[in-house]
Amino acid sequence: MSSDAEVEVSDLAVAVAGRSLLHDVSLRVRPGQRLALLGASGSGKSLTVLALLGLLGRHFEVKGSLKVAGRELPWRQAPGRRPGMAAVFQDSQAALNPVVRLDRQLLPVVARRRQVATTAAAKIVRDLLEQVGFEDPTRVLSSYPSQLSGGQRQRVCLALAMAASPGLLIADEPTTALDMISQHQVVQALRGCTGEGRSGLLFITHDLAVAADLCDDVVVLQHGRIVETGPVEQILRAPQAPFTASLVAAARAGVLPAAGALDAVPMGAVS
Numbered sequence: 001m002s003s004d005a006e007v008e009v010s011d012l013a014v015a016v017a018g019r020s021l022l023h024d025v026s027l028r029v030r031p032g033q034r035l036a037l038l039g040a041s042g043s044g045k046s047l048t049v050l051a052l053l054g055l056l057g058r059h060f061e062v063k064g065s066l067k068v069a070g071r072e073l074p075w076r077q078a079p080g081r082r083p084g085m086a087a088v089f090q091d092s093q094a095a096l097n098p099v100v101r102l103d104r105q106l107l108p109v110v111a112r113r114r115q116v117a118t119t120a121a122a123k124i125v126r127d128l129l130e131q132v133g134f135e136d137p138t139r140v141l142s143s144y145p146s147q148l149s150g151g152q153r154q155r156v157c158l159a160l161a162m163a164a165s166p167g168l169l170i171a172d173e174p175t176t177a178l179d180m181i182s183q184h185q186v187v188q189a190l191r192g193c194t195g196e197g198r199s200g201l202l203f204i205t206h207d208l209a210v211a212a213d214l215c216d217d218v219v220v221l222q223h224g225r226i227v228e229t230g231p232v233e234q235i236l237r238a239p240q241a242p243f244t245a246s247l248v249a250a251a252r253a254g255v256l257p258a259a260g261a262l263d264a265v266p267m268g269a270v271s
């Protein structure tokens with residue numbers, strides 16, 4: 001998939017044992033677009049990501065269609081085989097082998113992905129690490145994952161994901177477990193790797209403030225359904241759905257109530 005390919009999900013529905021978990025989810029990520037998928041805990045964000053990556057287990061019933069550059073893809077595909085997609089997840093610790101130095105982890109993967117010799121891969125990895133904000137890639141490469149902070153590890157994972165030159169990068173709550181400074185650095189790195197002329201981004205988050213900082217557009221998910229979609233400025237200025245209005249009010253107040261509390265906000269309670 002080239003960086004000018006569009007990803008389109010139409011009427012995605014997911015159920016397990018007769019229980020509907022996602023209903024009619026449709027979204028499109030244009031080339032270079034940064035789209036936030038925003039929702040409280042349990043709203044269906046991870047299921048949507050797993051579906052996009054082809055990783056939903058056999059026990060899930062899946063309906064709808066997924067097209068990449070106009071070509072229909074199956075809902076299930078072997079891990080890492082989704083053409084043109086790469087992902088980073090919340091838990092960077094789990095994504096890296098703790099007992100292997102980073103150069104020994106990263107170089108073979110990049111050499112394989114780019115089909116180059118290890119020496120050429122080393123140059124590519126250094127460039128990628130610089131792209132995600134590391135001033136001293138050599139020091140990073142000679143470290144073990146435990147010698148880096150959570151934010152630094154997350155940026156290493158991002159560099160690795162970008163080695164595949166994905167048309168679409170899926171970032172599933174990559175900043176959730178991080179302090180403010182690390183969060184800012186990861187957001188900066190995501191901004192540097194995606195956008196016009198580069199990869200598209202589907203940014204999964206429950207944090208409207210981070211979504212608004214990074215993304216052009218937002219899709220809001222509640223109880224497995226899309227309740228609102230539009231440009232970030234429009235959502236912030238005039239949210240239509242009560243749930244979105246509650247998120248905007250919470251973000252403005254600088255607090256984010258628990259997901260259950262947000263879901264309980266009655267219609268019209270938030271202006």
Ligand SMILES: Nc1ncnc2c1ncn2[C@@H]1O[C@H](COP(=O)(O)OP(=O)(O)OP(=O)(O)O)[C@@H](O)[C@H]1O
Nearest residue numbers: 016021039040041042043044045046047048206224
């Ligand atoms: N394997 C499963 N079997 C049954 N129900 C599931 C399964 N996985 C997820 N669910 C249900 O699907 C709904 C959506 O879950 P999902 O993990 O997608 O939410 P989420 O928005 O990613 O939440 P969080 O932000 O907490 O990760 C929840 O009600 C969850 O309990």
